[in-house]
Amino acid sequence: MDATLQASIFLKAIMPLMENLVEYDQEAAAAIEGEKLTVQFDIKDGPAAYLTVENGAVRHGIGKHAKPDLWLTFPTADHFNNMIAGKGKPGIRKGFTRLGFLTKKFPVLGKRLMYHLRGEGKDDSSPEARRFQVELGFRALLGGMVAVVSDDPKMKSIAESMPVGTLYARVLPDGPQGSFGKVADNTFTATFGEAVENPNAVMELGSLEIARQLINGETLPVIAIGTGDVVIHGSIPLVEKINVLLGRVSRVMG
Amino acid sequence: MNSYQKSEELFLRATKVIPEGIYGTRKPGFVLPKASPYFAARGAGGHYWDVDGNEFIDFMCGYGPNVLGHAHPEVDAAVRERVSQGFSFNQPTEEMVELAELMTRLVPIADWAVFAKNGSDVTTWAIRVAREHTERSKILATKGTYHGSHAWCAAYPAGVTAEDKANIVYFNWNDLEQFERLVEKHRGDVAGVIMTPYYHPACAPSIMPAEGFWKGVREICDREGMLIILDDIRVGFRVHIQGSYAMFGIEPDLICHAKAMANGYPIAAAMGTKEVLGAAEAVFISGTYFYSPMEMVAALTTLRILEETDAIPEIARMGTRLKEGLESLGKSHGYNVTVSGPAAIPYLSFDDHPDLYHMQTFCREAIARGVFFHPHHNWYICAAHTDEDIDRALEAADAAFKVVREELGG
Ligand SMILES: Cc1ncc(COP(=O)(O)O)c(C=O)c1O
Numbered sequence: 001m002d003a004t005l006q007a008s009i010f011l012k013a014i015m016p017l018m019e020n021l022v023e024y025d026q027e028a029a030a031a032i033e034g035e036k037l038t039v040q041f042d043i044k045d046g047p048a049a050y051l052t053v054e055n056g057a058v059r060h061g062i063g064k065h066a067k068p069d070l071w072l073t074f075p076t077a078d079h080f081n082n083m084i085a086g087k088g089k090p091g092i093r094k095g096f097t098r099l100g101f102l103t104k105k106f107p108v109l110g111k112r113l114m115y116h117l118r119g120e121g122k123d124d125s126s127p128e129a130r131r132f133q134v135e136l137g138f139r140a141l142l143g144g145m146v147a148v149v150s151d152d153p154k155m156k157s158i159a160e161s162m163p164v165g166t167l168y169a170r171v172l173p174d175g176p177q178g179s180f181g182k183v184a185d186n187t188f189t190a191t192f193g194e195a196v197e198n199p200n201a202v203m204e205l206g207s208l209e210i211a212r213q214l215i216n217g218e219t220l221p222v223i224a225i226g227t228g229d230v231v232i233h234g235s236i237p238l239v240e241k242i243n244v245l246l247g248r249v250s251r252v253m254g
Numbered sequence: 255m256n257s258y259q260k261s262e263e264l265f266l267r268a269t270k271v272i273p274e275g276i277y278g279t280r281k282p283g284f285v286l287p288k289a290s291p292y293f294a295a296r297g298a299g300g301h302y303w304d305v306d307g308n309e310f311i312d313f314m315c316g317y318g319p320n321v322l323g324h325a326h327p328e329v330d331a332a333v334r335e336r337v338s339q340g341f342s343f344n345q346p347t348e349e350m351v352e353l354a355e356l357m358t359r360l361v362p363i364a365d366w367a368v369f370a371k372n373g374s375d376v377t378t379w380a381i382r383v384a385r386e387h388t389e390r391s392k393i394l395a396t397k398g399t400y401h402g403s404h405a406w407c408a409a410y411p412a413g414v415t416a417e418d419k420a421n422i423v424y425f426n427w428n429d430l431e432q433f434e435r436l437v438e439k440h441r442g443d444v445a446g447v448i449m450t451p452y453y454h455p456a457c458a459p460s461i462m463p464a465e466g467f468w469k470g471v472r473e474i475c476d477r478e479g480m481l482i483i484l485d486d487i488r489v490g491f492r493v494h495i496q497g498s499y500a501m502f503g504i505e506p507d508l509i510c511h512a513k514a515m516a517n518g519y520p521i522a523a524a525m526g527t528k529e530v531l532g533a534a535e536a537v538f539i540s541g542t543y544f545y546s547p548m549e550m551v552a553a554l555t556t557l558r559i560l561e562e563t564d565a566i567p568e569i570a571r572m573g574t575r576l577k578e579g580l581e582s583l584g585k586s587h588g589y590n591v592t593v594s595g596p597a598a599i600p601y602l603s604f605d606d607h608p609d610l611y612h613m614q615t616f617c618r619e620a621i622a623r624g625v626f627f628h629p630h631h632n633w634y635i636c637a638a639h640t641d642e643d644i645d646r647a648l649e650a651a652d653a654a655f656k657v658v659r660e661e662l663g664g
Binding site: 154155156157158161165200201220222223225226227228231232233234235236237239243244247 | 262265266269274275276281282283284287288292397398410411412419456457458608609610611614629630
């Protein structure tokens, strides 16, 4: 995979999951206890994102924070990807004294996330774990769309031709919800956790189980649409482009 | 309530052996999943039945090809007769010459015709002819127009390389200034422009050519040595026996026809003027099935009926009744609705609700009442539609508007 796209997926689709992780996973919560800082990840001429840790919670943002405590720079996307793989060190523009967060705490978050996404946690079929996995997967899809539409050269024509508008997606009856949309030319956003008023299109996933199957690639969106397990209303030009992005996200994120 | 149980069972079977179950423009998500059929069974005239036995007045006509109606006795008899003589030979048959003669007579601006199977075959070939004729590479095209499924014009990026599209330059419909700017930017390298006679995107109203637009395009093309390729695949003989150029006052160098020339039998044609004949002779065209007389017989019979009967004016009359009826019903329910495009190819829109929620509910209700209106694509009228069909369609529309108002309000 293209290095920039890989970095973008981590920054925009995986890192946001740390917000949910520390709410659910005790080990992750313990790792950030008492921490208060903002870490900026900044790839030269590439994607950027930050994490703010405070009061036992994590908040994620795309782009640049006004006042990070720890500012990490990477000359290329490869340097960033190597650091994530545990094979390299970032440049530090600001916050040498806070580097302990990156070397000690951040890896715990990464490890616990992988435990739930790919490790044993994935096999936990308790209702709470199932719901948590769907939350992670659902959120990763939303963030993944922002990543591919912004940083995947193959999606350039979709980014350009997608109409401005917002899709509101939710898992029935009371599962995760969120949105993905184009705000203006070259500006895409995803939100998670809240309902959207007057969306241009709505996508409803019939149950947590359907959402799980879609996220795990056990069923395809087009098929779930045909069987009525996923219901879509509203702007089809928007939905058609989003379907392309969803397909692309599943392919690149595996 | 219609049941679509068999459709859904078949769809599930299909998903096990066919990518996406149903692909392309017929995929369930493009119409109304659970509220419209996925599989058809049979048709007669302006009606068809799905695999569950639900009957519909067919306002899609197979996405255009059915111009005389399903199972037309004369067309089908001619085809059966041809089939009984064999239709897959080592050489073309006399019908190929007859069809080219008939079409060049019907379409006076064109001097020759070649035959293929699908619209995409001939749009792709036509742009190659334009490139060969001008010895240039770029083709201008309007943004959002469907010219087929081949890589140069594919609407979706999977499997398409940047190189596939590198020589296609897009401009906005009716924007003559932008067209001229792009011609200047690529001066000397633009082979021509491919356009439909008017703008008929999916999911949005049709837009007629602005006063002077086509004339302006012709002038610029003449000045710059570029060709006009008219993609008449959707419109063509449905609106005029000479094809749409006669109705819109267009002077194309190359014309692509497909739908509405053989009443559903698979055949497409590219036609052109004698000036581009040399290039047409140089650019290779062939296909195992391109020479099949079965479809040529269907085209000969269909075009003859269109020429000799009042089918085309009747299609326009039915379409006008439908358009006027829908616009007036919409108003009576408090909606601004517009039916755009030529009467034969109507596109209904709720002017104040471009997000299509209203349109989807409206079509769901019409389909439930046996009237197949597509929520995201223009519709088609055929010569088999009767006044009674239009009456029934308007009756269903009245009830559908009422439900839209109850469910979605203003
Ligand atoms: C205007 C136009 N051009 C080209 C095509 C492509 O034709 P086909 O689907 O037969 O390849 C279509 C098909 O809908 C069309 O409407």
